[in-house]
Amino acid sequence: MKKIAILSGTLARGGAERVSLYLADRLRDFGVETVLVTMNVAPNEYSLPIGVRRVNVTEKKTYSVLGLRRVLKKEKPDLFLIMGSSNATYAIPASLGLRTKIIVSERNSPANFKGRKVTMMISRQLMKLADGFVFQTEDAKLFYSKLLKGRGVVIPNPLFVEGMPEPYLGTREQRIVTAGRLVDQKNQKMLIEAFSIIASDYPNYILDIYGEGPNRSLLQNLILSKQLQDRVFLKGNVPDILERIKKASCFVMSSDFEGMPNALIEAMALGLPCISTDCPCGGPKELISDGLNGMLVKVGNVDNLADCLRRLLSNEKMANEMGSNAVKVREKLDAGKVVNDWNDYFMNF
Secondary structure (H helix, E strand, O other): OOEEEEEEOOOOOOHHHHHHHHHHHHHHHHOOEEEEEEOOOOOOOOOOOOOOOEEEOOOOOOOOHHHHHHHHHHHOOOEEEEEOHHHHHHHHHHHOOOOOEEEEEOOOOHHHOOOOHHHHHHHHHHHHHOOEEEEOOHHHHHHOHHHHOOOEEEOOOOEOOOOOOOOOOOOOOOEEEEEOOOOHHHOHHHHHHHHHHHHHHOOOOEEEEEEOOOOHHHHHHHHHHOOOOOOEEEEEOOOOHHHHHOOOOEEEEOOOOOOOOHHHHHHHHOOOOEEEEOOOOOHHHHHOOEOOOEEEEOOOOHHHHHHHHHHHHHOHHHHHHHHHHHOOHHHHOEHHHHHHHHHHHHOOO
């Protein structure tokens, strides 16, 4: 029986953290012993599944290589899964000289590394010491092609259908919706500007933007400048977002870059007609076949997005067909299938 340690910075409510928890829980079904290792405790974290063991290295703000090494020496895992390439900067040094195999999983667009340039350079040099790699998209794998030497595999994010509403089949509300943190990466500004172009042609439609973040004031000022305060609403964070968006006319993701975007996956699984930027590192184009189960637009191209919104809102038959085809993502990203793929990959070590 293998023992796997899974490193996640915290258990904050993000995509990588949710996958880490799911793997720690479900891999036990394959006879794998798991331990979830975190470097810090964050506010409003996910709850631990019953039976999943967590080891927290430190509650200090500084990441401790020595503290993590002590955990690894005590736990003696066969495999050490590092969630996020930036975490390699301290996780790989902590594991040097131990008998643990190292697997790094890139969780975002590698071309848009979050953090200092020196951290990026160090992490990518250290990643050469890893034994395996897991990527969310083929484009992310291609980015690291010189480093991999045949050691990488693509495993998409799983879709968690437990508690998810069933696909909605009724009359749709005259609402466009989006969900994501209010940060530059998500580029809600592009969506507001595109909506402002078509707003007079579709006077009964509104735009609801779910999420919270530092760009709230910037976006609110943009809404006011476009005189759309009665048509565009910043809804903040809500606990039942899928229930709130399931009857909308369409879902839009306007991000400049993403990994494998969970918000888009869930919107498709609800049967929502979806429009997304064709952004790096290729997650949307692996989910959407343009014109079949959704629509892809160029990153940052406001006019392109406005044109797609017009086409979708003006053609109910096309929109319904796209939504029906989008639901098939439930089969493609079935969580049980995805965890099988992870387990199969781990068995190679």
